[in-house]
Amino acid sequence: MSFPWPYHFISLSEDEKLRRRELLDLRGFYAQWSIILAIIAIRIYRALAKAPANSSSASGQRCGPISSWDRPLVSGWIETRRHYLVCGLWLLWLLSLSVWNSGDDYLHVTKAMGHVALSQVPLQVLMSPAGYISTSNPAAPSLISLFTSISQPVLTPYHRLFGRLVVATLLVGHAALYLLFFVQSSHPAYGSLLAKRVRDFDVQCGLLALSSAAFLLLFARPRGAVPKTRFQAWLPAGSIHERRRLFYSGHLLLVVVLCVAAYYHVVQARFYMLQTLGASMLNGVWSWIMVRRGKRV
Template structure:
């Protein structure tokens, strides 16, 4: 095979090399998920520190609550998410990209697989951040599992949930898909001319293409917004309900296609299913019995 035009190349590997590559990919996925736990722990410590400071100096706490910093303002006028939201999600994208590059050497396919692996490892986190009670007319911002674990209001978590899908998971999956397709196009096949002509007929590749197409569709269908000065009534409620069911349906297709695409993704997709069930129970229990939202 010919070399790729950048630092990574198409490398022929022995069975032992492939086994080591698979072990390293599994380590990447574990690091990506354990880093989430570390972040949650840091958030808890930070909030404990803020709480202790506010007790010592109540006036400074009130001043912070009454002011809006430059970081808390929208990146572009009219946008929902703030500069801080984009910064945090952008840093997380850099961390996962760096984790994908780590110890990949010059192995093009290793790097390509790593992008998809670390992206799918984050799907359970994305689901744990989601406002599962979004269609509730009484408490649409009922706390998610992530909201509970970090002691952060769901209204603060939800913007991260939206951006996490847009600028972290989807770009990594898109990078994985594009690099794999480039590999197929540049590789020869004795019967089909190119490996692309052969692999595009295979079920696993078709599932992968369906997964990335669904991820892009999730970006296209943005949630409906209502004016904060008016209650959500009539057609807006129906639009929210339609969005919610459509969004959940697309996420289910994404997870199912990723599960069928490659066996290494199955663990993450089963985790995502468990996270969805737990998050739904938590959020709807808050709607029914009350408590912190």
């Protein structure tokens, strides 16, 4: 039994476009407030559970037999089944939020996926281990580590997988749906709307942002002095600290390119990109303070 595609290209009046814009902004509002509610819930749960802050929990290791949820999803992978479960559920929530109250409007869902994805970028930055390149305290806590009382080594895998599974999936979905719309729409001067739109600055910025996201997916962090996979071949052999510094610099550059491109891609993205800039500055200052404190201890 085949299921019909529920979305269509429809023409909207100005009032209907305004209503769609309001709903898109409301989605971003709900997506960000859900982050705050999740942080509060985690904090309450950990306070009630009164988990002991010992050395094994700080290193992300558990005493006794390892639960099946704490084993890698695939042998050789870093992230565990628990990481994939949490990030997968969050992705489902954001996808549900993207299709909520969209009717059969194809472009509504397309725009919503991009809007919701960008609303999550500040959280991704707040989870990042800004002290990663520090030789004295590479596990310095991020602001999300502070807010949730989860140690940074435990939080960092969520940061990696959140970017790859949640943010990237929504951005790729947004871009793919838009490109399909351009391909299927005609233009009187260029034949197809795609031939026209790829010449426009805003679409070029969107493609640049998507390319940056793709490169972020491909380049894995170094786990030793010698590259072990083809995805790490761009990092020259050397000390682990040198390779970490080079990886961090390249990773940060790609994030900056993505955010700048998104800023100029669409006006509505600017609010979230300015939030991301503020989150990056706050997280960097906090991690620097923790690194400095670690040196004095």
